[in-house]
Amino acid sequence: MQQLIVFGEDWGAHPSSTQHLMKHLQQQYELVWVNSIGLRRPTFTVRDGKRLLAKAKSMLKKTPSAPTSVSRSEFPVVEPKVIPWPSSSVARKLNGALLKNLLSSFTSEDKRPILWTSLPSAVDVVGKLNEKAVIYYCGDDFTSLAGVDHAPVAVMEQELVEKADLVIVASQELAKKFPADKTVVLEHGVDYEEFSSASKYSAPRPEDLKMGRPIVGFYGSIADWIDVELIKSVAHKLPDWEFVFIGSVQTDISAIKELPNISLLGPKPHNELPNYVAHWQVSWLPFRQCGQIDACNPLKLREYLALGKPIVSSEFPALEPYKQLVNTATTAEEFVNAIEVAACDSPKLISEKAMVSEVQSWLDVEFLSSNTQLRRHSVSKESWRTKSEQVHQLITLLRP
Incomplete structure (x- = not known):
């Protein structure tokens, strides 16, 4: 079974499109879900403080080495031990090494996983896991999204797009940002x-x-x-x-x-x-x-x-x-x-x-x-199951 390592939002925190898709794709792929890698440097606010505390507690937990049941999932959900500082080149290099080390227990040289990332901040591990292919799933305009360090994240996104074999976007407007020869529009689905x-x-x-x-x-x-x-x-x-x-x-x-x-x-x-x-x-x-x-x-x-x-x-x-x-x-x-x-x-x-x-x-x-x-x-024919089948077809077309 093909392995799919997914970099997304915190699993179960809110029902993102990536989570909807993976609930269906977990039947066809060996999934590993990696929780959110920050898109901005934390600030001295109560909200950021609470989030940092929650993240720290999650990081202290033992990394699962086998599939666990997490919010209707049957695959590992891991907490990345990284530095949320997208504007720092030192932090980015360190994060790449940390992510490679973290995920080494889930993959191997002969597995050749497909990397799926919904966040530009995962770009620093691309090329380090002997991956078969890279998919960038873009559901938002990160250059205008609130709560994001826009300039450094834009740089990360550009690097990711250059390295990606396939870019999947959620709207026609987003498609205008990326190379037409590797970009596919897949609008959101519905339960x-x-x-x-x-x-x-x-x-x-x-x-x-x-x-x-x-x-x-x-x-x-x-x-x-x-x-x-x-x-x-x-x-x-x-x-x-x-x-x-x-x-x-x-x-x-x-x-x-x-x-x-x-x-x-x-x-x-x-x-x-x-x-x-x-x-x-x-x-x-x-x-x-x-x-x-x-x-x-x-x-x-x-x-x-x-x-x-x-x-x-x-x-x-x-x-x-x-x-x-x-x-x-x-x-x-x-x-x-x-x-x-x-x-x-x-x-x-x-x-x-x-x-x-x-x-x-x-x-x-x-x-x-x-x-x-x-x-x-x-919207009767726009179910998430239908969308996941379309994603599966796109994955099968990726280079061997």
């Missing part, structure tokens, strides 16, 4: 069965989801690419709506934190998200215009579509194939109107309007059911 089967009738309502008002909901990292001022303005203009945010806060939200119709629920396990969306009326993507969003292909877009609920979103390139199924807006006034229009695509809200006749209500629900099915159908 279709899990998300499409959830509804307000079958999914239990989470206890921390407020009752009494229609809900506009968002889940994901609440970071610099979220338009906090837009959210504040829309929430003020729609006081009868509840605005729910699920995810870790990584930016200044003081402008909205105390608003009476804003609920910040914190991060939730991925498998609980369908239960939340099933009980809100409108899903939304209040993105700020920036380089990161221009290049992104957010997983949550396809998950929202699979759930079938109306969606209101800012404009961004990866939205284009689904624009007929999404209400888009730019200004706060446009967002307010889009949310009110999307609300008419909610059987629950329509059925509560006393002025609607029984016949008209039935017709509306039939129409709404059709809209729900259209949204779900748009």
